[in-house]
Amino acid sequence: MASNIYKPKNSKNYYLRVSIDGKEYRESLRTSSKRVAEKKARKRIQELTGKAERGETDWLFHAGFTSFYDSLDHEDDDHGWSGTTRARYQTSLRQIGVTLSDIFEERGEDIEAAGAWEIDLKSVSEFVAMRKDEGVSIATINRDLTAFNHLMRHIKNKGWIEMNPVLQFEKQGMKESLPDIVLPSDQAILELGRRAPGTLSFFPAFLDATGGRVTEISMIKWSDVKGMDRPVEGHVTMTLRHTKGRKVRTITLRQQAIDILVKIPRSNRSPYVFWNKTEEGYYRGPANLFWGYAQETGFGARLHDIRHKFAIERLREGWSVYRVQRYIGHGSVNTTERYYFRYLSQEQQEIANADGNAGL
Numbered sequence: 001m002a003s004n005i006y007k008p009k010n011s012k013n014y015y016l017r018v019s020i021d022g023k024e025y026r027e028s029l030r031t032s033s034k035r036v037a038e039k040k041a042r043k044r045i046q047e048l049t050g051k052a053e054r055g056e057t058d059w060l061f062h063a064g065f066t067s068f069y070d071s072l073d074h075e076d077d078d079h080g081w082s083g084t085t086r087a088r089y090q091t092s093l094r095q096i097g098v099t100l101s102d103i104f105e106e107r108g109e110d111i112e113a114a115g116a117w118e119i120d121l122k123s124v125s126e127f128v129a130m131r132k133d134e135g136v137s138i139a140t141i142n143r144d145l146t147a148f149n150h151l152m153r154h155i156k157n158k159g160w161i162e163m164n165p166v167l168q169f170e171k172q173g174m175k176e177s178l179p180d181i182v183l184p185s186d187q188a189i190l191e192l193g194r195r196a197p198g199t200l201s202f203f204p205a206f207l208d209a210t211g212g213r214v215t216e217i218s219m220i221k222w223s224d225v226k227g228m229d230r231p232v233e234g235h236v237t238m239t240l241r242h243t244k245g246r247k248v249r250t251i252t253l254r255q256q257a258i259d260i261l262v263k264i265p266r267s268n269r270s271p272y273v274f275w276n277k278t279e280e281g282y283y284r285g286p287a288n289l290f291w292g293y294a295q296e297t298g299f300g301a302r303l304h305d306i307r308h309k310f311a312i313e314r315l316r317e318g319w320s321v322y323r324v325q326r327y328i329g330h331g332s333v334n335t336t337e338r339y340y341f342r343y344l345s346q347e348q349q350e351i352a353n354a355d356g357n358a359g360l
Helices: 034-054 061-071 083-106 121-133 138-157 165-172 186-195 198-210 214-218 255-263 286-297 305-317 321-328 333-343 346-354
Strands: 015-020 023-028 237-240 249-252
Touching: 015 034, 061 083, 061 138, 083 121, 083 138, 121 138, 121 165, 121 333, 138 165, 186 198, 186 286, 198 214, 198 255, 198 286, 198 305, 214 286, 305 321, 305 333, 305 346, 321 333, 321 346
Parallel strands: none
Antiparallel strands: 015 023, 237 249
8 A cells, every 4th residue: 555655745745646447546645644644545546446437537637627618518607607708718728628738748647647636836837838839829828827717716616626726827927837857867767677577678768769758659569660671870760650649750760779679579469569468469558657666666757757868868969959849749849948958058058059940
């Protein structure tokens, strides 16, 4: 049970983290006592397991989102909004859902598995920043924030959160807040790979060599890799199909990535690079698996932070920001700049911008 509870940084209370039927649940247990937390966790896991068997969900952000969105399909005495207003809010909510999904994917997390409390002040700040990256006007952002505020108030009224993060954001203004990135060492990545079973033992190093997202890399098939008849840099490409927004992109692999592919044994039954012997033929939830391995090895970061490490190292090497943006699949070069330029010296920033749109 102890492995299911943890105390986040800067929090006095214990949290529950458990995966049920492939869905991860994380929520505050609202106690600073480990003994009480373990007791609450046991009870909550039983409750969540029962709900999962019945197809029910609660405390998850997407459940509150769906509840509020559906309530706008008809008039409601609780809010009294006109049909035009409700339609406008639904338009904003669709954009909020897409943007939050992108934000959580950049964190290496799944928005559908996020607890309502995980949509915090930093999430709202990042939402605004990403909308700005897309060139959206402040007036449109403010309209989205109005709908966002009503959404989080709806969730707060359910008792799922204690504070409305949109109201917190509005008090501080359009100030941007980005979380610090923890860059894992090469040795930590090596040890994490050694702990993993089967083809997953190659997974962390391959992330380090490609900068890919966990989900898109876990679902690569050998048919997506071209040029392995001559395994040298410049000749081998990899097509990523299970990407954010299903925007297929093809990258030319660096020698580091090619050398890893050469070592991975192939399966006669599964077409996937990182295969296993399950019916699906691949690891469906590698992020969840590696969370446990990371605790055991003292990894000190998230699996997704390996992607950030790749991007920062390439920028420090002299890759242009445009090349990095296209290679790792950011929707906007502004997002790449905002995430990573804070970790570059002034000289490195100038070099990253020097190639302009050529992206060489």
